[in-house]
Amino acid sequence: MADETQLRGLLLKGLAGEESAHRAFLTEAAALLRGFFRNRLRGAPEDAEDLVQETLVALHTKRDTYDPAYPLTAWMYAIARYRLIDHLRRLRRRGVHNSIDDLDIGDADPEYEASDARRDVAALLERLPEKQRAAIRLVKIEEKSVREAADATGYSESDIKISIHRGMKTLMRLMGEAGAP
Amino acid sequence: MKTGRLIELLARGAGPRRQDHTRRLALTLACGLGLALALITVGPGVREDFMEARMPVMWKTLFSAAAAAAMLPLAARLMRPGRPLAWRIGAGLAFVGIAALATVIALIGEAPEQRMQAWLGGGFPWCVVLVPLLAAPTAALLVWLARSCAPTRLTLTGAAIGALSGGVGAMAYSMYCPIDSIAFVTTWYVISIALCAAFGALAGARLLRW
Structure with a gap:
């Protein structure tokens, strides 16, 4: 290690x-x-x-x-x-x-x-707002570039970047809430 | 989801990150001070004899700024985890000690029959109410900043943020404050700022959770 x-x-x-x-x-x-x-x-x-x-x-x-x-x-x-x-x-x-x-x-x-x-992080991702989820799905899961994701959704590149950033923060909060059985 | 998959998800497209914490903190404090000054202007207004009283206004502002400066290292340090606090709590306590000493010296210098008046200002010390109110915008902005960082000692961070905001609030309050006795300021301003710290400590665990 x-x-x-x-x-x-x-x-x-x-x-x-x-x-x-x-x-x-x-x-x-x-x-x-x-x-x-x-x-x-x-x-x-x-x-x-x-x-x-x-x-x-x-x-x-x-x-x-x-x-x-x-x-x-x-x-x-x-x-x-x-x-x-x-x-x-x-x-x-x-x-x-x-x-x-x-x-x-x-x-x-x-x-x-x-x-x-x-807990299933994939299920938590589904609970993100539409825009954040789309940005994360396109860039993080479908391996598209920020540029391609921007073209596909009609948002600007910085919009996509901010959505990913916010989405990750929201994800962390959701993890906290869904943490205990 | 397997952890390996999560790591993949996090790392993919992770770009560079700027570390501009000092600049963001400075900006936050400047905004907070600006809002507090705006509140003083639209609220009670600056003192009527502002032009003649420039000297006392200036030293009271400097005293408040010194209080904020004494709390700043602790608040800044607590926002990012894994760093020793070392002398930083002591700096805040030292400021209280020096203020207490200044109070005693100032009161010795007063004529005995005027000591109570010089110490208590004659009337209700409104700074105890107004300084926390003026500190509120700065406190809110600092909480917002802290939540974007990663404070791990929430009660202490809350207290430090409260005290720092209190110092900023007191800077704005000194534009209005009609009492210029040294012993009054070194006592009641410090009590007002300590009150802000207490509010911060109580609210910290709730507001700063991330």
Whole structure:
């Protein structure tokens, strides 16, 4: 798994616009986050995977909040911890009382292949406003360029970019709401 | 959806991102101050003897600006996660300490029979009400800015945003404030700003969630 220096390099390249570096960053981060959340939510691997996905979306949409003067892992785990606390609060608010102390203990294996997350991100995408959904579908799923997506929908290029950006933020919020069973 | 698929979705077409947090924060504060000044002008209006009272207006504005400046590093730091706070809480507390010291020194300098008047201003200290009201636009803008960032310590961030907005609100309030006694300002302005911080701390967890 990647160390601090590698991860930091990948994120900074991603911030500069290098897509493959950003993808590699998210992939490495996912592995570390899986270990982090499984250690803390033993016996609830689907919840852990939900949180991995939630945190990945947060790392992605908020990637500009990383301050290169400080360790990348501090930034990443601060966000992961925030998502975890938010998750536990949501559970409590919904009256799910199974304390994490009672969950069965098993060693979290960060290399373990991702189990399916409990919630379906694809279904959440369907709940986005039409314009945001169209922009994300065309550019992110059908691999069209922003230009092509703009032509296909009649929106301007910056409209498409803003819709994708807003859509990702809305997605993060929906993930939060749909987080607990 | 498998996590690998999600990563693919996120990464595809992810362009460069600018990191212009300082500029956005400066712009937010400038807008907030502008709105507070507009509120003072259309509301109670600047004090009637504004031209003759330029000196006291100026030092009260500077005092308020110093309060905002003392809170600014903490608020800015809390907006982006994973960075140590170090001396930044201390800067805010040090400002309160210096203001308290200034109050004592100013009161010693007053004639004993005028001390109460100099300290309490004679009448209700309206800044306690008006400074939070004038701070509200800045606070709203800062909350909006913070939500676009990633604050992870919401109560503390709320308090810092509240105090910073309070400093900005007090800057605008000093255009109106008719009381020029040093001890009054160093006491009641600080209490008003602390009140803003308390509001911020209470509202932070709710408003800043992302």
